[in-house]
Every structure is written in C-alpha cells, then in structure tokens.
C-alpha cells in the first residue's frame with residue numbers, strides 16, 4: 001500500500017454535485033485494479049479527521065505508463081463538500097490500493113454492470129479491463145468478454161455522470177431515471193429485467209438497489225457480485241466499522257468490507 005501526498009492535476013464537474021478529481025501518483029496508478037479503492041484526506045486540516053473511501057474510476061497513461069488516477073465523487077457531506085474547493089495544483093493525502101479487485105467472472109460473452117446513484121464509479125476501469133483495452137496492476141491487457149453492458153440508474157438526468165466516458169470505453173449504455181428525464185422511467189433493475197436473463201451481473205449502488213439485484217439474480221439463477229459502499233473509518237481492517245453480514249457454513253458471520261470486499265458474491269450476503 002502507498003501513502004502519498006498527491007497533486008491534483010485536474011478537477012472538473014461532470015454532473016450536478018458530481019466531480020472528477022485527477023491525482024498524480026504513478027506508483028498507486030500502476031498498482032491499483034478495478035474494484036479496489038483509495039482513501040482520500042484533505043490537506044492541512046484535521047477536519048474531518050478520517051479519510052473517506054473512493055473507488056478507482058480510471059487510470060491515466062502517459063507514453064503507455066500509468067501516471068495518475070481519477071476518482072469521481074458525489075458531494076454528500078463534510079469531506080466531499082470541502083473536496084470541491086481543492087483546486088488544481090493543490091494536494092490531497094491518498095492511500096491505497098485498498099480492498100480486493102472485482103471477483104473473477106471467467107470469460108462470458110457479455111457482462112452486465114448495474115449501477116445506481118454514484119455506483120457507476122468502479123465500472124469504467126472495469127469496462128476497460130473486461131474488454132481487454134487496458135491492463136491494471138501490472139497485468140497485460142487481455143479480453144475477458146466481447147461485450148460490456150452498463151445499466152445505469154439515476155434520480156434524474158442532471159445526475160448522470162460519465163456516460164460519455166463509458167461509451168468511449170466501448171460499453172453499451174442503458175439508462176434509467178426515477179422521473180423519466182433520461183432513459184427509461186423506473187428503477188434500473190426493472191430495466192435490466194425487461195431486457196431478459198443475462199449473466200454474470202455486477203452491481204454497485206444504494207443497498208435497496210443491490211438487494212433488488214440480488215433477488216433478480218436469485219430468480220434468474222445467475223451469478224451476481226456486488227460492490228458495497230459501506231461507510232468506513234480506517235479502511236485497512238483495524239476498526240471493524242465497515243462489517244457486512246455474510247452466510248457461512250457455520251452460520252452467519254461478519255466480514256470487513258474494507259479488506260474482505262468491497263466486492264462480495266450477492267448470494268452469500270445476508271440482506272436485511
């Protein structure tokens with residue numbers, strides 16, 4: 001794991017309350033894999049004291065070598081509210097890669113990525129990895145599937161962030177919104193279901209959406225993994241603030257999302 005002071009190379013608005021921050025950190029950019037995350041902390045302040053977790057959105061290459069990485073975030077509270085004010089040329093404290101990459105999906109013809117809210121963020125790098133257009137963590141690029149379909153649900157059109165990035169990366173994009181202002185009106189899981197059974201499913205987003213996805217996967221009898229966005233304090237397995245309840249052969253148990261996840265087999269989680 002690297003702990004660095006990383007310079008902000010770019011900081012741009014993508015959608016309502018949604019921003020992309022690009023951080024210069026070659027070692028971390030070279031090591032991180034899709035599904036993993038970093039902790040970010042503001043410079044020159046202890047408020048908030050704890051870092052906050054953010055998924056890898058993308059890596060940035062120069063002459064074919066990773067030099068920086070992108071995080072896309074939604075402003076929800078104290079840290080993200082202050083992060084917006086950090087300008088290009090300033091620095092952030094960053095540590096990672098943290099957590100485990102997405103679980104192996106084998107080599108299916110198609111992979112369906114299902115995102116809700118800000119849950120699209122882990123899927124851009126993953127699209128590149130699945131289609132074999134970029135290697136991560138020192139791996140050479142190799143195609144694992146022919147087609148990546150992103151199902152992306154938002155409250156309204158103003159919150160849809162990064163759709164062009166996904167199209168440019170080669171994903172097929174299907175949009176849903178609560179108010180019908182973009183894509184199909186309704187929940188993203190309803191849109192997915194209307195397209196018929198598909199496997200494997202990979203989800204990230206609010207827990208009710210992930211629960212609905214897990215139920216759909218069980219109904220279809222298909223494999224499904226979900227990336228959890230559980231609030232975290234340490235990010236490295238020490239504080240137990242991030243636990244998720246899982247089924248084991250000995251009964252229910254708790255796993256730390258920061259080190260055992262954030263990606264889990266949806267069938268093994270206890271949904272409450």
Ligand SMILES: Cc1cc2nc3c(=O)[nH]c(=O)nc-3n(C[C@H](O)[C@H](O)[C@H](O)COP(=O)(O)OP(=O)(O)OC[C@H]3O[C@@H](n4cnc5c(N)ncnc54)[C@H](O)[C@@H]3O)c2cc1C
Pocket residue numbers: 037048052053054055056071072073074075076077078079080081118121122228229230231232262
């Ligand atoms: C592995 C992982 C990856 C993540 N990736 C991203 C990402 O790529 N982009 C992104 O925008 N966010 C991501 N998140 C969520 C992000 O960490 C939180 O939004 C962030 O910590 C909020 O910090 P804050 O100080 O702004 O808000 P706070 O002041 O800490 O909280 C504001 C409000 O948001 C609620 N809240 C805080 N964290 C969460 C959460 N995880 N889920 C639901 N409610 C929460 C609090 O209960 C509170 O009501 C990720 C979380 C995890 C665990």
Ligand code: FES
Pocket residue numbers: 231232233234235236237238239240241242243256257258259
């Ligand atoms: S965040 Fe501390 S154990 Fe997971």
